[in-house]
Amino acid sequence: MSLSDAAVPMPLDDARPASPALRHRKVGVIGAGAVGTAICYSTLIRGVAREVALYDIDGPKVRAEVLDLAHGTAFTSTTQMTGGDDPAVLADAEVVVITAGAKQKPGQTRLDLAEANIAILRTLLPTVQSVAPDALIVLVSNPVDVLTLAAQRITGLPAGRVIGSGTLLDTSRLRWQLASRVHVHPSSVHAVILGEHGDTEFPVWSSASIGPTPLLAWPDADAPAFTREELDGIAHEVTHAAYEVIQGKGATNYAIGVATTRLLEAILRDQHAILPVSTVMDGVMGLADVALSLPSVVGRAGVERVLPVELDEDERARLATSAETLRTVAAQFGF
Ligand SMILES: NC(=O)C1=CN([C@@H]2O[C@H](COP(=O)(O)OP(=O)(O)OC[C@H]3O[C@@H](n4cnc5c(N)ncnc54)[C@H](O)[C@@H]3O)[C@@H](O)[C@H]2O)C=CC1
Numbered sequence: 001m002s003l004s005d006a007a008v009p010m011p012l013d014d015a016r017p018a019s020p021a022l023r024h025r026k027v028g029v030i031g032a033g034a035v036g037t038a039i040c041y042s043t044l045i046r047g048v049a050r051e052v053a054l055y056d057i058d059g060p061k062v063r064a065e066v067l068d069l070a071h072g073t074a075f076t077s078t079t080q081m082t083g084g085d086d087p088a089v090l091a092d093a094e095v096v097v098i099t100a101g102a103k104q105k106p107g108q109t110r111l112d113l114a115e116a117n118i119a120i121l122r123t124l125l126p127t128v129q130s131v132a133p134d135a136l137i138v139l140v141s142n143p144v145d146v147l148t149l150a151a152q153r154i155t156g157l158p159a160g161r162v163i164g165s166g167t168l169l170d171t172s173r174l175r176w177q178l179a180s181r182v183h184v185h186p187s188s189v190h191a192v193i194l195g196e197h198g199d200t201e202f203p204v205w206s207s208a209s210i211g212p213t214p215l216l217a218w219p220d221a222d223a224p225a226f227t228r229e230e231l232d233g234i235a236h237e238v239t240h241a242a243y244e245v246i247q248g249k250g251a252t253n254y255a256i257g258v259a260t261t262r263l264l265e266a267i268l269r270d271q272h273a274i275l276p277v278s279t280v281m282d283g284v285m286g287l288a289d290v291a292l293s294l295p296s297v298v299g300r301a302g303v304e305r306v307l308p309v310e311l312d313e314d315e316r317a318r319l320a321t322s323a324e325t326l327r328t329v330a331a332q333f334g335f
Pocket residue numbers: 030031032033034035036055056057058061099100101102103104113117120124139140141142143144165166169197251252253256
């Protein structure tokens with residue numbers, strides 16, 4: 001069996017023609033590292049796609065990961081797990097998720113990865129477009145906002161078809177922090193991190209709420225009101241969460257795995273869900289020629305609309321700082 005033959009055999013029921021709704025639900029994932037495999041795993045478990053295909057240049061590694069994931073599909077949904085070291089495994093994917101490339105070493109910022117990972121995109125994207133010409137592109141590799149702008153410019157695709165995971169993960173971290181503090185489920189916390197997925201990101205406290213109660217007016221006998229100092233501390237922990245995890249285990253992967261699956265679900269099920277993801281801005285809130293996260297309506301066509309947000313003066317200044325930081329880095333690479 002060649003390395004690119006790593007696809008598991010089709011179960012009998014998959015030999016029948018798929019219903020139109022299922023026929024195209026194939027996700028390609030590039031990069032069989034900590035992040036790519038976590039995305040495959042959570043996508044299998046949640047049954048979001050009909051087929052997940054994993055591609056990596058490291059043949060033995062990708063073959064082993066595909067087999068390990070495929071061996072568990074008796075206990076997941078009907079999803080097929082395929083893959084190998086030939087990019088043809090991505091053929092006809094509806095969405096291709098890019099996790100390939102360098103990751104931060106302790107002490108590095110995400111922006112330090114720009115040169116290496118833009119170079120990978122320049123060779124990878126033409127291949128992706130030839131094997132999966134209709135695919136939406138989802139960027140996860142870092143610095144994800146700079147790579148989202150680069151990928152959109154390299155492919156020439158409409159802005160909404162090139163999506164960075166952006167601050168979806170940071171927002172999840174924030175919701176978990178706040179939920180733990182007031183003893184509710186994170187799904188009942190409505191708060192968002194916007195801007196760069198990186199050191200200049202910021203929480204939008206002015207519109208955050210817990211259930212229907214504005215966060216800044218939080219009253220509860222069991223959990224007292226938030227002070228400004230405490231909110232600053234929570235924001236700092238969210239922004240620095242990745243550094244702590246990377247210091248301890250060398251990578252972050254499970255949370256980005258489920259966050260990316262949530263994005264894939266919004267796309268493949270055409271949910272028109274509002275998610276904080278990164279796309280190239282086209283003038284919304286005065287932003288252009290930069291990719292960063294604002295609340296975005298996500299469905300089968302990709303990001304269908306980017307929603308302007310009501311921000312206070314401090315939040316507006318922080319959005320401008322994020323945009324300026326990202327523009328400066330992207331410009332160094334001609335974007
Ligand atoms: N956007 C986000 O929220 C997050 C982004 N990341 C980023 O995801 C990226 C991947 O992280 P890990 O999976 O931990 O790294 P890893 O080192 O475990 O895996 C990277 C994989 O990419 C493969 N690869 C390298 N060049 C390739 C190419 N040209 N074609 C195909 N495959 C190629 C390598 O063989 C390796 O298997 C990093 O840039 C990291 O910073 C990680 C966590 C969260």
